[in-house]
Each structure stands twice: as C-alpha cells, then as structure tokens.
Amino acid sequence: MSQLVWNGLFVGSFYALVALGYSMVYGIIKLLNFAHGDLYMLGAFIGFAVLGAAGGVSAGMALPLLLFVLVLTMGVTGLAGVLLERVAYRRLRGAPRLSLLITAVGASFALEYGMRAASGADPRVYPVRLGGTSLEVFGARVTLQQLALVAVAVLLMIGLNLLVTRSREGRAMRAVALDPKAAALMGIDVDAVISRTFFLGSALAGAAGVMAGAHYGKIDFMMGFLIGLKAFTAAVIGGIGNIPGTMLGGLLLGLLESFGTFWLGGEWRDVFAFGVLILFLTVRPTGLLGERVTERV
Amino acid sequence: MRKLYGTALAVVMASAALMTAGCGQGLLGGDDAGSAEKKDEPIVLGMLIPQSGSEAAIGPYMSNAAQLAVDEINAKGGVLGRKLELKTADDACDPQTAAAGANKLVTAGVHVSIGGYCSGATLPTLPIFGKAGIPMIIPAANSQELVDQKLKNVFLINGTGSQQAGAAAAWMTKDGATKVALMHDNTSYSKDIALRTQTLVDEPGGPETAILEAVTPKESDYSANITKVLAKKPDYVYWTGYFQEGGLIARQLRQAGYQGKIMVGDGSVSPKLIEIAGAEAATGVYATMTQTPDTLQGAESWIADYTKKFGSEPGPYSNQAYDAVRLAAEAVTKAGGTDGQKVIAALEAIDGFSMFSGPLKFTPEHTLSTGGFQILVVKDGKFALQDALQ
Numbered sequence: 001m002s003q004l005v006w007n008g009l010f011v012g013s014f015y016a017l018v019a020l021g022y023s024m025v026y027g028i029i030k031l032l033n034f035a036h037g038d039l040y041m042l043g044a045f046i047g048f049a050v051l052g053a054a055g056g057v058s059a060g061m062a063l064p065l066l067l068f069v070l071v072l073t074m075g076v077t078g079l080a081g082v083l084l085e086r087v088a089y090r091r092l093r094g095a096p097r098l099s100l101l102i103t104a105v106g107a108s109f110a111l112e113y114g115m116r117a118a119s120g121a122d123p124r125v126y127p128v129r130l131g132g133t134s135l136e137v138f139g140a141r142v143t144l145q146q147l148a149l150v151a152v153a154v155l156l157m158i159g160l161n162l163l164v165t166r167s168r169e170g171r172a173m174r175a176v177a178l179d180p181k182a183a184a185l186m187g188i189d190v191d192a193v194i195s196r197t198f199f200l201g202s203a204l205a206g207a208a209g210v211m212a213g214a215h216y217g218k219i220d221f222m223m224g225f226l227i228g229l230k231a232f233t234a235a236v237i238g239g240i241g242n243i244p245g246t247m248l249g250g251l252l253l254g255l256l257e258s259f260g261t262f263w264l265g266g267e268w269r270d271v272f273a274f275g276v277l278i279l280f281l282t283v284r285p286t287g288l289l290g291e292r293v294t295e296r297v
Numbered sequence: 298m299r300k301l302y303g304t305a306l307a308v309v310m311a312s313a314a315l316m317t318a319g320c321g322q323g324l325l326g327g328d329d330a331g332s333a334e335k336k337d338e339p340i341v342l343g344m345l346i347p348q349s350g351s352e353a354a355i356g357p358y359m360s361n362a363a364q365l366a367v368d369e370i371n372a373k374g375g376v377l378g379r380k381l382e383l384k385t386a387d388d389a390c391d392p393q394t395a396a397a398g399a400n401k402l403v404t405a406g407v408h409v410s411i412g413g414y415c416s417g418a419t420l421p422t423l424p425i426f427g428k429a430g431i432p433m434i435i436p437a438a439n440s441q442e443l444v445d446q447k448l449k450n451v452f453l454i455n456g457t458g459s460q461q462a463g464a465a466a467a468w469m470t471k472d473g474a475t476k477v478a479l480m481h482d483n484t485s486y487s488k489d490i491a492l493r494t495q496t497l498v499d500e501p502g503g504p505e506t507a508i509l510e511a512v513t514p515k516e517s518d519y520s521a522n523i524t525k526v527l528a529k530k531p532d533y534v535y536w537t538g539y540f541q542e543g544g545l546i547a548r549q550l551r552q553a554g555y556q557g558k559i560m561v562g563d564g565s566v567s568p569k570l571i572e573i574a575g576a577e578a579a580t581g582v583y584a585t586m587t588q589t590p591d592t593l594q595g596a597e598s599w600i601a602d603y604t605k606k607f608g609s610e611p612g613p614y615s616n617q618a619y620d621a622v623r624l625a626a627e628a629v630t631k632a633g634g635t636d637g638q639k640v641i642a643a644l645e646a647i648d649g650f651s652m653f654s655g656p657l658k659f660t661p662e663h664t665l666s667t668g669g670f671q672i673l674v675v676k677d678g679k680f681a682l683q684d685a686l687q
Contacts, residue, residue, distance in 0.1 A: 010518075011518045217573055218541060223517070262521065262524065
C-alpha cells in the first residue's frame, strides 16, 4: 500500500512540475499551451547535450554535476519558452481563441519533429544515471535519488509560490491574470509579465525533463506528448490557473494512476484515472481549488 | 450539425475515390506483370522496407543483403537467362505510406515482393499485392494477423508469434520456471505473443502464469505495473513488447528488488535495450529471437562478403532478406517463369531448400515448418546465443 502511495507521489511530482507551466500560462492569457509538454522534451535534450559536452564524470561528481545541468537547462528552456511566446503567440493575442489554440498545436508538432530532424528518431540514453541504493520507508522501497528528485521538485514549487505571492513581479502577474487591460492602465508592462510567466513555466518543464532523463535514462522526441496531456489533466483537476491547486492535481493524478493500475490492471489504468476525472469535473467543474469564474462583461 | 455530416461525407467519398484509384492501379499493374513473358527483360523483385521513420535503421540491413543476393545470382547468369533487378520502396513502418509504396511497386511491374518488416505496415499491402497476383515472400514481419488472412500469395520466412510463444514456453520450462509473469504493451503483436505464451505455459506439467499485465507504451515510469506484478511473486518475467519499454522495465524491475529472471521478445532485441536498462540490469536478460547474423553458425564467409561490399556489418534481418531473394529466384526457376500462380505453386512445393534458418518447407499456412526461434542472453554488454532450441 505504501509502495503504491510512493509510486503515485513520485510520478505525480513530475506531473505537477509540468502542469504548473500549463496552469500559469492559462491563468494569465487563457491559452492552452499545447507545446508545453514539448518544452519538457526540449529540456531533457538540452540537459543531454550539456552532459555530453561535459564528458565523462566520476560517480561521486554525478549529483553536483546534475544540479548544475539542471539550473543551466532551466535557464535555456525558459528562454526557449519566451521565444516561443514571442514568435508564435504574441501577435495572435487579440485573435480568436481558436487560432491561438491551433498555433499551439502547430508549435507542438514543430518542436517534436524539429527535434526528430535534429537528433534522429532513435531514443537517447543519459550518460549520467541516477541509480542508487534503495531503503525501506514505511514498507515502501525508495531510493535516495528519488527522494532527492522529489525534494528538488518541492523546492522549485515552493520557490514559485513565494515568487508569485510575495514579490513585485508576482503581484504584477496576478494583476495581469485578473484583468490585463486594467493592469496595463496601472502602468504594468503586460508583454514583459507574459514573457516572464512563459520563462518560469518553461524553466520548470525543463527541470522536469532533465530530472526524468537522469532518473529513467531514456529520452526521445515524443516523450513530451503524453506527459503534456497528463499535466493538462492535472492542471484541470486542481483548478487551472491556480498554483497550489495545480500541484495538488498533479499528485492526485499520480495516485489515481498508481491505484488504478493495482486495482484494475495496466490496461484499465487510464480508464480509471480519466473516469474519475470526468466524475470529478461534473461535480466540481472548477477543479479542486479553482475559483468560481465570474463572467466578464 | 448537417454541415459536419456534409464534411464527413465528403471525406469518405474522397477516400473511397482514392481507394478505387489505388485498386485500379493495382489491377493495371497486374495485367502488366501477367502479360507475355519478355525474355530479355529483368525479373523485378520489389522490396517494401522502412527507409524513414522510427525503424529507418533496419531498412539498409535488409536492402543491402537483398542486393548482395541479387548480385550473386546475376553473376552466375541470373534466373532463366534473365537478370534479377531489385526495386525498393519506403514503408516508413506506417500503414498509409506502405500502401502507397505497394501501389508504386505494383505499377512498376514487380514480379515477386520480398519486403515487409513492420507487421502493421505490411498488413495493408497484402490485398494490394494480392489483387495484382504478385507472390509475397515476407522476410521479417511475423504477426499472426498476416497468417490469419490465409492468403494464397503470402509466405512468411520469419518465425511467427505462435512459434515465438512456443520457444518462450519451452525455454522457461527447461530453465525451471515456476511462476511466470507475462507483460505486454497492448499492441496486437505483443499481446498475441503474451496470450499464446500464457496458453502454453498453463498446460499441465510446466510452470504456471502468475499474472498477465498490460502497460501503456511510450511512458517512462512503469513502477505501478511493476509493483502489481511483483506482488504475485513471479520467478520469471517475460516482456513481449519493444526495446524502449523493455529497457525501462528491466531496469525498474531490478530497482524494485526483483531477483528472478527476465526474458524479452524479439521486438526488444536491440543494443538500445542494454543501454536503456544499463549494463547491470541488462546482464542475464534472456530473449526469444530469430536468427541474426551474430548468432548464425557457419556464416563467417557470408558476413565477410557483406562487410566487404557495403563497408559495414550485416544487422537484424539481413539474413532473412538475403534468403528471400534466393528463395524467390528458386521459385521462379522451378515455375519456369514469373506467372504469379505458378510461382506460388512452386513455393508451396519447395522441400528442403537450404536457408539460414535450416531446410525450408512451408506449412499449409505458408509459415516455416521448422526453426525460427532461439534463446539469446545478454552477456558482456551484448546479446549472445544461449540455446538454439533444436
């Protein structure tokens, strides 16, 4: 039982990290950024390239090196997100919502198949792997590296929450989310705030990509597709646009999958997880912590 | 709503029109191929293989080997005084691309098809070659679905799913397994092998099936599935899917503390599996696999010829592709021409033709009657022969 909970929480923390970017972007410009999962993929490949450039490393240096790669990758992926917004979304901001959505789908395909053209269709394997010894915690098998990854994920999420709720930039982001026109009239540079939001969300996705690469080892150009959908689901469960809710949604989806697999078998896992999602949303359409959306006139 | 139906109807009609066009082309090609024999024209062998897409690495192994056989036969004077000619087309391991490629080959007037690697992409080409009356010798694709069509023009020279399941069950019994966990990825190919293995394993006297578990392909984390499988305490885990998931599953099984044995199906036999699983987790993993150049006995001179000609070593399915060309040449010789019906009859009558997989005789289902699968094991970072099961 505790093993199932741990499996669920571990996978869920990846979902949560990726879901945050979805949720923040939706919160601020009401765009479902379908290319978000591919930024996760991009992060994994950037991390792979940096590690390759670093060459062979001794086992003792693996963790500090990975942390360095993590930070670097977050920066680069964040910039890629900003670029994506600048190229694909900014000019369409006033356009009908549907055009923006299709552009996002297009950006997703462009990233996926661009990566295939650049690095080939074969999966790549990270040169530095987190394997490691496992220990028993309340009857569940847990590796130290898994704990480290979850700790990093939690730290990133706490940091993000502090940034959004406590800092000047965060206040500006919340203001734009609430009402972009009024925020602009108050002297907030809306474009800059949106760029910053994309940077943060993409950096988190990039971090998740590197962590997945280091933990699971295998990366490929389609790896962002499925997790993008799952992260989107997690964001909706938690209440899209709401940061703590999104984190909760990620963990919940991870747990649903873990228990669904155990109770009903692998082929029924997604039926179970998404069945619960449908039920849940009919009862509570705004998600776990989502606020009631009042129609704006 | 009406508008939507209108659009859907238009799409259906357009695709129907396309299909008719495809068939028309096919028939036309058939007439062409069946028309009077021209003594000086080459005998054309058509080969559909993945040259792009996820399986693109396999294509050259197969087309190079086929070209090697074609050149060898032509150097000895060809077949019935006519030269052999190889025409390849890309199927990208994708059903639509494969159907287009098959139509292209039929239009180009091929006499025998010797291609087919991905089962899913080969399936839609069967009726296209079939309508044109072209015999197919399929070197690699081996899904049971290809056999179940019971088409007269289709011959498989790779082992099939039921033969693979037989080899898996035989080896696990021989190796002293007691509780077997079967894992598949829910694709028809993988599930078919798992279900057939389950039937064989559950026969009295041998081991028993502890659990049959399906996973979702293309994911990274299989810990939930693995927790479930390990709760049944198996001593053998047999994965029938592909290498990407296979590598992750082998690694995650070991991380979860599983001490028993792991075996994988032929879709997982790839150096990438070892890379993904990591040397430690991969070592000792068994595999059910058809003959590859690595495990062929007495093929050194053939491998040397291939390497000399193409500057690289042969790979998976090189030997089957090479044999497909030789078999096609043999059948055309016996049939005394390229007439489809006569070639099919000649293929059915073949008995004892020497191939890498052993002497050939087709079963009534047009599959191999002997040989096919053997057991490999990962040793020193690569797959090596463990047991030929003969």
